[in-house]
Amino acid sequence: MDELRLNKVFAGFLFAALLLMAGVKIADVMVPHQELAENAYVIEVAETTDIAAAAPVDTGPESILALLASADLGAGEKLSKKCSACHVFDAGGQNKVGPALWNVVNRPLGASEGYAYSDALAGFGGAWDYAALNAFLAKPKGYISGTKMNFAGLKKPQDRANLIAWMRAKADSPVALPSADDIAAEGAN
Numbered sequence: 214m215d216e217l218r219l220n221k222v223f224a225g226f227l228f229a230a231l232l233l234m235a236g237v238k239i240a241d242v243m244v245p246h247q248e249l250a251e252n253a254y255v256i257e258v259a260e261t262t263d264i265a266a267a268a269p270v271d272t273g274p275e276s277i278l279a280l281l282a283s284a285d286l287g288a289g290e291k292l293s294k295k296c297s298a299c300h301v302f303d304a305g306g307q308n309k310v311g312p313a314l315w316n317v318v319n320r321p322l323g324a325s326e327g328y329a330y331s332d333a334l335a336g337f338g339g340a341w342d343y344a345a346l347n348a349f350l351a352k353p354k355g356y357i358s359g360t361k362m363n364f365a366g367l368k369k370p371q372d373r374a375n376l377i378a379w380m381r382a383k384a385d386s387p388v389a390l391p392s393a394d395d396i397a398a399e400g401a402n
Contacts, residue, residue: 230258276352278343278391278399280379282372293370302383311362316384317341318377333359343391344399346377347354 215221253396295301306313312325314385323335334357339345348356350373352366367373381387391399 239268274373275370275398276344276346277347277374277377278396279368280371281343281378281390284371284378285290285384286375286379288372289375289377292367292376293379296376302380304385314380314383317383317387318343318346318384330363331359333357334361343377346380347373 223291228373230359265359278380296302296311296314301307301313302315303308304315308325308328312328314325319340322337322345323330341349345356345375347370350367353360353362353364355366365374381390
């Protein structure tokens, strides 16, 4: 083996680095960097003072009351598979990472026996009616800020309706579906 082989390899890398530095300097001399005094393309933006008035108002998720009557329980059961890692839907089922969801429709918020709810959800008040379930399943942390539930939510109204209809069926005596008057009253709001 050649005793100077390591020196030759090192000299090759050194020569390549020197060539690169010389190339950069030559390129800088040939095409010098210049700061522009003003932007080359001016974009006109209208000045407005009514920003707050023009801001979109968050109206919450779309209503699902009309969709509940025609909801697909099979699709709801399929969607519930995502939830079954943390929740149980069977009668007498034990709480998991999340509370048991048997008889959840119209149950008071934070009322699952033996489950330690977050302070935000426990102090929220109200019941898990159709509107509350719809808003919570659309975006849990948006509906109850500070909840322990780590779920992004269901974006499609039909998916939420299918899941809520399936959860409604998971009860000793399922809650009545919304009446035509309830649907009309919600549509008027």
